[in-house]
Amino acid sequence: MELRQLEYFVAVTEEASFTKAAARLHVAQPGVSAQIRQLERELGQPLLDRSGRTVRLTEVGAAVLPYARAALAAVEGARLSVDELTGLLRGHVTIGTIDWIRSLELPAMLAAFHRDHPNVEITVTQEDTATLAAGLRAGRIDLAFLSLASEPPEGLRTQVVIEQDVYAAVAPGHELAGRPTITLAALAGHDLVSLPRGTGLRAVLEEACADAGVRPRVAFEAAEPPVLAQLAAHGLGVAILPESAARAYADELRLMPIVRPRLSGRIALAWRAEGPRSPAARALIDRARALPPV
Structure with missing residues (x-):
């Protein structure tokens, strides 16, 4: 059993689709299918029901899923601990925004962050608030600028x-x-x-x-x-x-x-209330929180 197989299994479960999981993981769809079938052969039971229009967990798959997530979280936690101890700032962060908010001077903030941390790759994605909030909760986005109504989205911390x-x-x-x-x-x-x-x-x-x-x-x-x-x-x-x-x-x-x-x-800066965040993500969140309010 390999971590890659568990990662693919979790991604297909969360996306309910082999194609969407492959796009999220930036790999070919046949490779995702092959790795999960190998995992199923090792366990001796099917983990996914492929008979419908969307992929669903079997009873065995539902039992395995929390252990797969725990294993991936443990590995990520180990990597974060090493980075913390060595003071190493590297990796990849994703920032989401509902619009390119000119009054916040996001390009200047990102440029300054890149100068200080050139080994961190940054992706900027633009979506509506509901999509960004879901991405934050799922861990696909590290921080985002959301448009809020009366209450902040569940599971997130916000700063107006x-x-x-x-x-x-x-x-x-x-x-x-x-x-x-x-x-x-x-x-x-x-x-x-x-x-x-x-x-x-x-x-x-x-x-x-x-x-x-x-x-x-x-x-x-x-x-x-x-x-x-x-x-x-x-x-x-x-x-x-x-x-x-x-x-x-x-x-x-x-x-x-x-x-x-x-x-x-x-408009509020939002980030996930719970769950591991990389040192790079925490550094970018701290930088964004220092932006003066408008």
Whole structure:
């Protein structure tokens, strides 16, 4: 039994797919299948049920899984202990972000970290908040900048770095264009242009509407605030935007802070509350936590 076989087994279990596990491990899919079949031959029992559209654990596989995870965690812990004692900073870290947040000067922070620790490889990935939070909990991402609603995601620690009001933005000819502010109730019945579910700003909107008994009518969704602004500028609805994104289009749109209740969006640095982190990951988290709040 080899550690590589256990690593492949855990990856296929978590991804419920040989193909996705192979992509995650950066190896060929036939190699993953061959190693797991060899592990099954050594144990004398099938660990995975391959008969359905997704791969599932057999009863034996479910019994073996915690031991496989424990073995991999023990090896990782041993490596971390050696790195701690030798003061060696190397390896690979992954930072996730919902957007390339210019006000935080992420490129400058990453450049300074790379100068101090040139042997650490850094990957930057951009996803929505729900996907990033899942990646943090699974250990695929070391730290991330998330958009938060009322409560931080379970299993994560967070530090708020940006807090700003949420605005409604409309084209100059829209019937709401003359208002200096707008209430949540006044948005009822109007077509909204919003980020999709899984994003923090959408969660802020939906939680506030649920508390106020308002049913939002989201007519258009887009993954980037600039796209929302452009859709609103063409008269397709009321864009729901963070203040910084709204003010970038002040010449094209009429902006109204949402009041009664006041909606506020937060960007937070997040990292896994439990589980081993490499010295490199801890160093990058410490560097990111030192960023001044905006």
